[in-house]
Amino acid sequence: MKETPQKEDVEYWRWQEYHRVFSEKKWKNKDVITAGVDVGSVGSKATIMIDGEVYSWGVMRTGSNSPDSAKKALDWAMEGTGLRLDDLKYIVGTGYGRVNVPMANKAITEIACHAKGANYIWGPRVRTVLDVGGQDIKAIRCDETGRVTSFLMNDKCAAGTGRGMEVFADLLKIPIEKIGEVSLEVEEEPPPVSCTCVAFAKTEAMGLLRKGWSKEKVLAAYTHAMAIRMGNLIKRVGLEKEFVITGGQSKNIGIVSRIEKALDVKCLPMPDWRENGLDPMIAGAIGAALFGKALYEKAQKS
């Protein structure tokens, strides 16, 4: 068991690493068991599927070594399932570190995987997917099969991504899971900060605190600016209902509610991932595992 850290060394940015197994499902050797491993810049996610149904997953922080992170996430998804690497018929790697997933049979871009995964989580009505990860923002349009029809991403600048939120959590001493709620605890929405550069996040926050702003107001101003950046990306790709958000920031109610306001649209409801639902953070890994199934079956036929 890990010991609870002493109060002074609390790492407020550190989000919960966890894994889950739907233990009511049982796997048999004849099943098509596939895995998707999504190595993001900040989080590594692995999902195992049995005949195209989610069976288990693991979510953890990406270390400095992508191949290691991929292996650890996959091991965690398999933990307690009795599965071994050999039992997995096909593994697809995706995400920022997809070329560094040593056990993968194939690498597929995370854009395709997120659309496919969102289609699985929310069903065929999904047409626009916003994926907000540690340093990426992607706005994706897709059809009823989860096939990508167009997309846009932040390719030159990491401003307004999850990494900035981690900096704020640490500086303001607010656990990252609470940051969305806290950002909504303002009577009036402050104007957005002018600069969301992750490298400047600390200076930006200190400047506002110095002006006498409350933590809540500082967070609201930063979250507001992030939501505007994301909203603009979606406007450029074109918003078509139904709309969903995937990736780590989908759990940030401060971001989600502000994007909804900026675009005047409601997202499809978030699955109860803390209970028995799927986690929107693993959408990419789900998509990858689904591609794995299709590729495996295609190979069997030929």
Added chain:
Amino acid sequence: MITAGIDLGTQSVKAVILKDNELISRGKAFSGFDPAKAAEEALGEALKEVKLAMSKLVHVTATGPGMDMAPNSNSTVSMMGADAKAGVYLFPNARTIVDVGAEEARAVKCDVNGIMMDFVVNERCAAGAGAFIEAMARALEVKLEDMGPLSLKAERASSINASCVIFGESDVVSLIHRQESKPEIARAIFDAMADRVSSMVHRLGVNPDVVLVGGVAKDVGFVASLKRKLGIDVLIPAYPEYAGALGAALVAVNRVRKA
């Protein structure tokens, strides 16, 4: 006549004291959470060095992003204005002043009198500023002061994303895992920064002499890369990080004379 200039930067506050037009002392303090206090410390240190009381200062001019927080200042001047004044004071033939600090980079075009004519700044982005080198040194696990000398050992440079500090950091981590040599990675980091800074200079038109000031001017790695990118020599004063404060103090002299 004794005047002072204070430059309230994002990382540190610098102060200089002039007697007539002659620089007689300097002081520095970390900005921290309270730049006003840091300004008092920096100015106090400079005054102490020449055994002067605050009351001897005829005029104090503040500059830098935190200039509005300066206590005991009589006036303020823009960072570009201060750079232009200091550049021409230090090198009379200077027509382009490049100032690279912790979180800011700018290029200033000026005339023979040190009057600012035009400028370009890196707004809202850390790529091209000192923060870039700091973040990359952390990723590379090299001390900040060792980055420059390390980069000079490389014959060629690796390739990294220069558009964003955060993306650059990820690139550096991947390069380490591909076991590229640290000097080549370090050189790539300085080349990337120099690319950003030289493109600012090009937007103004390259008017020699080009003078480089700001804390990053002390980094031999960045200086070498900038010279290569610009294809001309770059002049660097002693104590380049005090240029902003010096410019402010020179402005203070002018303001007293005009009054």
